[in-house]
Amino acid sequence: MKVTLHIWRQSKKSTKADFAQDGKMVAYELEHVSADMSFLEMLDVLNEQLTKKGEDPVAFDHDCREGVCGSCGVVIDGVPHGPERGTTTCQLHMRSFRDGASIYVEPWRAAAFPVLKDLVVDRSAFDRVVQSGAFVSVNTGAPQDANAIPVPKADADRAFDAATCIGCGACVAACKNASAMLFVGAKVSHFLHLPQGRVEREQRARRLVAAMDAEGFGNCTNQYECEAVCPKEIPVRVIAEMNREFVRSKLVEEPPSTKRVGGDG
Amino acid sequence: MKLDSKIPGGPIQEKWDARKFETKLVNPANKRKYKVLVVGSGLAGASAAASLAELGYQVECFCFQDSPRRAHSIAAQGGINAAKNYRNDGDSVWRLFYDTVKGGDFRAREANVYRLAQLSVNIIDQAVAQGVPFARDYGGLLDNRSFGGAQVSRTFYARGQTGQQLLLGAYAALSRQIGLGAVKMFPRTEMLDVVVVDGHAKGIVVRDLVTGEIRSHAGDAVVLATGGYGNVFYLSTNAKGCNVTATWRAYKRGAGFANPCYTQIHPTCIPVSGDHQSKLTLMSESLRNDGRVWVSKKQGDKRKPADIPDAERDYYLERKYPSFGNLAPRDIASRAAKQVCDEGRGIGDTGLGVYLDFRDSIQRLGKDAIAARYGNLFHMYAKITAEDPYSQPMRIFPAVHYTMGGLWVDYDLMSTIPGLFVLGEANFSDHGANRLGASALMQGLADGYFVIPYTIAGYLAGQKAGAVKPDHPQFGKVAGxxxxxxxxxxxxxxxxxxxxxxxxxxxxxxxxxxxxxxxxxxxxxxxxxxxxxxxxxxxxxxxxxxxxxxxxxxxxxxxxxxxxxxxxxxxxxxxxxxxxxxxxxxxxxxxxxxxxxxxxxxxxxxxxxxxxxxxxxxxxxxxxxxxxxxxxxxxx
Amino acid sequence: MSWLFDFWRSSIGGKVTMAVTGVLLFGFVVAHLLGNLQLLAGPDAINAYAKWLHDRGALLWVARGGLLVVFLLHVATAVRLSRANKQARPVPYASEATVQATFASRSMVFSGLTLLVFVVYHLLHFTFGVTNPGDFARKGNGAGGFDVHAMVTHSFSVPAIAVVYAAAQIVLFLHLRHGLRSFAQTLGLCHRRYTPIVERLATVLAALIAAGNAFLALSVLAGIVKVAQ
Known part of the structure; x- marks a missing residue:
């Protein structure tokens, strides 16, 4: 098959939030595309041709190419990861497009994800959110036996559903407000449904939301585009859970005590 | 080259305890004076960086991906072994040790393998405490499944994403330390050389993949956890970025490279579809719990699988290895597949493939039960091949998956360059000539969480903290x-x-x-x-x-x-x-x-x-x- | 009270403010409709109702003040969040697409602004008597000695006014439908069984309110309510 690609080309890192001027859409014709190719393999073929012609190949993030590392992801015809539901860009195959299709390929667009080059964006904001509290504060050591705390299967399954998040950022890219609430909600939900995670639930909810806000992500207006494009099909239920946890944490929060605590004991 | 494995004396059960006791300690106040450079943020690297930082060392961690969470450990599907014997089916540390030594075809170091089996138990406890959502049964306790090369159910799993969940656990622990300022993380940074000063590894030279800047980082010890070299075959189940550079450059600086020829070919991968193929996708070994491997008894049989009656099918693993059947170890299952294909009985257009058939399990257990166990794998298979594995057998073929060889390390995981430690797939130590399924996650985490935090102290205690600075001439030379x-x-x-x-x-x-x-x-x-x-x-x-x-x-x-x-x-x-x-x-x-x-x-x-x-x-x-x-x- | 301001300033605090003020405004809209439905019961009923309301004195002013605060908070929070959202996504895609977001959800800012304009007009019309002073000044036995029934029926006998009021109800329907759906989600009330019910209920309630209001607006033209002499 033959396709026409319109790809965002940008040679340097965006320096300001409004980076519309930093690059432009460039059209490429690509022939002999096999329906069995993955979308990224199709880009590989394009890059081989560009390199041979002496043109700079298109930069895009990718690594595992089996849908789990979360590195890859481009917006294809306005939809992050393209037209197939529950699929990462690396697992999208060209059989999903018709012969002669015109395909628009753009990077994630969000102020919190500045473009580094072409289709490569900086998603370190996600890491910083996780660093603020998406963990259980246990050190490596000798915790109790793994079976000491039974976890109802339904809870474990819910935690798992949220924990499958691959951190690709498609939720942010799809959101008209570039909100990261599906991502952050998934972290809250993962730990909320496990007894190990409940110990720090209030602090976690407060810190994650504060970190998310500080990164400049937008706000959720309940349009649920994030859910539609999430390659792991994480439900918007996790956002509701985060909202609840945050409100709850704010309601139960006490001002810091002025009494002296502890002592030399 | 002097190869002193430094295996402690005494009976095998007591060696690790003996080593932990005899190893020198670094006093807590001094720990923060030592800087450890950890290269790689997969299971071994992330767990090591987090654990060392928790102890009080200054840690710098490097990965070439844009986030430490993306290291290829994330793609491990099937599970992680641990000798918990929760099934009451006769498992023990000794049996896991025995299975692993035998599975490795007697080419691994006994003492290391025994320690690995001992530590396997702690890993599960640690992961659960971190909030890793392992599969559970209806009583709320952890579930297990069987894996190749073992006759007990000792594999813990999280659907088909065990590696992902374990890595996210280690990544969470690492992130916590980054947030606390104890680890300095350098993503999108590739290590390009080791700097050896007076025979000791004292730093690395890296390239910032965004700016292209070449930088020197000095430390008191260097830990390589940079994975395997399967991509030397171009097509493998490794991630595109996986490479040998870190270990190869270390080799060229004096580290011994052990058994590079030990490469694992995994029997169940999706066959190659064309020249454009950029990587191969694994279908977890766990599928062999319920899937039966077969080809036609006839050469060049072009019939559809459903049209081939049972009498004309050759369930060759069950025929050749009656006691392990479809759960024969990877090397053996791969070789058997190659053999039937060489005989002209391979399936598909290329003749390079065999069937992995769930028909009987679906009849026995129902489609829902199979979907609950392997849903995401079936989904992935359908995505890639556009075939429905519920109604027709999967086509599979062996592919390069894991490399048992790696930099030589002693019992303390130190290479032949003092101060250069090597963890996980990057070292050679525990799997001999063949790795059993669900043992890679175990080894990576054992090395990172439970071995290096002890053994590195033995080295650092003999070193003056911060003795070499990045302005040392050797850094300039290597960076040049x-x-x-x-x-x-x-x-x-x-x-x-x-x-x-x-x-x-x-x-x-x-x-x-x-x-x-x-x-x-x-x-x-x-x-x-x-x-x-x-x-x-x-x-x-x-x-x-x-x-x-x-x-x-x-x-x-x-x-x-x-x-x-x-x-x-x-x-x-x-x-x-x-x-x-x-x-x-x-x-x-x-x-x-x-x-x-x-x-x-x-x-x-x-x-x-x-x-x-x-x-x-x-x-x-x-x-x-x-x-x-x-x-x-x-x-x- | 700085913690309350901090809460409002946080992303989720903003959402919660929208949800809570939104649902209060919804309550007002319900009460407003129920009261106005008395138009159907004839001039005496609606005028008596208006007078009763007016005679509440200070209580009425408290209610009006409260309503104003809620309304302003709703608008101010919406402005703050919309600006932040715009900043978060400064560059559009060359090829934009929507997968599952409803039209109502995507048009909240538009519907909100439209309603704001409408509310101002509505107040100028029926509360301050600026736009149709002739209708407003009719004396009667309603509130403050005015004839509410006459004022309403005369206004709605003008096709342009009736159509504007009715059209505003379409916008109100869209706004309420998404607002009511979002209310439960924002406050974290979600459940596999009940959430779909809540979502359907939101559509039904929004439709009932809009239909009721539109019905009143068009009732004079339709000849159901007679114009006061």
């Missing part, structure tokens, strides 16, 4: 060499792309040093690889500049190292004149079964770099088996 190499790639401006060379190398490796190897083929490979390398340095085309994000340049560096390393791999395969585990030499076989030569090859081969253009030196570390007696490995 790295920068010169980078510039050289850009200056060639030939006609062929980096991928083109990588594919050519892969064809040589897979064709001549793949599932079956022989003297003639290896000899050819050893002539072809240097020729290809020479051509690479004459005719490669790398565009762009060095001071920017340049993915072609990154690839060029990795492929250049593969072009050197591939030769070492073939050389090792040639010199190991026996068949064992994943290394199958056609000259040494009994009717398709590997024939070991314990008399002459019961050792680890450790290669020593002798300089540019010189043949490397083969050293050996003899392996002694005091607890599991050398025997012909049989799964019949």
């Amino acid at each position: 060499e790295v920068a010169a190499m980078t510039k050289r790639f850009l200056s060639i401006n030939g006609k062929r792309t980096v991928d083109d060379f990588h594919k050519a190398l892969g064809r040589i490796m897979w064709g001549k040093c793949g599932m079956a190897r022989n003297e003639k083929g290896l000899g050819e490979a050893l002539r072809e690889i240097p020729a290809l390398r020479e051509e690479f340095w004459k005719d490669v085309k790398v565009l762009g500049g060095d001071l920017s994000l340049n993915q072609s340049l990154e690839k060029a560096g990795r492929v250049a190292d593969f072009l050197e390393f591939g030769e070492l791999l073939c050389r090792d395969a040639l010199e190991r004149r026996e068949s064992c585990g994943g290394h199958f030499r056609e000259e040494w076989q009994d009717d398709g079964e590997a024939r070991r030569d314990d008399e002459n090859f019961c050792h680890a081969a450790v290669w020593e770099y002798a300089g540019e253009g010189k043949a490397p030196v083969r050293n050996v570390e003899p392996l002694e088996f005091e607890n599991v007696h050398l025997a012909v490995r049989s799964y019949k």
